[in-house]
Amino acid sequence: MAEPERRRLLLRNFLSPEICKELAFIHKSCCTIGYRPNVFSTTLSHLIATNSPHLIMPFVPIRERLKEKVEEYFGCEYELFVEFTGLISWCKGASIGWHSDDNRDHLKQRDFSAVCYLNNYEVDFLGGLFRFQDGEPSTIAPMAGDVVIYTADERNIHSVSEISEGERITLALWFSRDASHDEDANLLKSLSNCSLSSPVGSIASCFPVLASTNMYWFPPEEASRFQTGFNICSARLCTLGFDVCFSNNSDKESPFTTRDSCSINLKVLEEPLYLTCGDALLTREFVNILHALQVVQFYCWKASEFETAESTDTVSVPLSELQRQKITLLRAVLVKDLKLAETLIGRINSQRPLEERFRSRFSDVVSND
Ligand SMILES: O=C(O)CCC(=O)C(=O)O
């Protein structure tokens, strides 16, 4: 008897909890506006473009393992190429109706799909169930480490139900048998440009560089006016209990004097800054807001390890009244709607900022690295 046709497979615990957390850290440090409403994304080309190519490393073995698994399970007699790799987070209000992944002319090269779940249904988010229109498994409740692989054609019509709370994070990959759609060729090209643009070994070559301001503004339709919504980097810092304070404007006018100048002056996010936390200014300077966000997110990722480390001298100073005023003004410009930010990217179960102990330990860690 002929074997039943293979069209999909759910792989439980394909990724370790550690790698899931690492990928979630990368996404929360680097993401920009995504391709659908209430979705944020981090592509590999974006990591290169923002001078963070080292963050591609964790993806390399996963892509290889998954490609081999797909080739083996679907009995491919040809080599597959990775067509796209990206971290995607689906926030409150995001969903996708019934579709197949090759359902547009420009997507016909997609032969197989893989969706890796990086956090947990009912713990990190509510809603966001994956469903196949027919056959088994019919419903998948995402759990960190699980991966679903399926053919990208109409044999796998699927949907994702609306996320009602929290941030659902995935790593999505598509595979093609068409070598002209090999993502690696483009990535290598951008990588070689990137390594040529800053002198090897220079300190500047280590720090992230922001993409265009518009890519960090939510909702994207507000990105030309910046009158409602939030800057993603500032909002992520705010929801963790941090504000920003710029280094070089202490004796100048605030960069945000009129509403109309906001779009131009958001360039200030590319300048050196300090983090503030409650009444304290942490004395470690960051080269730009992306650098600050990456360090804070790194700390959140590794917090449990730092918890046991010996505390060192305190490294924060009290805020002056002028700094306090500037921080309030900056927050009003960069995060116009903190409630919206907390709903979309804040933590489910606990909307409170980080605790005092966490904050002071964080300041020890960032000032001694
Ligand atoms: O995140 C998921 O579970 C699936 C996403 C999806 O169907 C897509 O991006 O095409």
Ligand SMILES: [Fe+2]
């Ligand atoms: Fe899909």
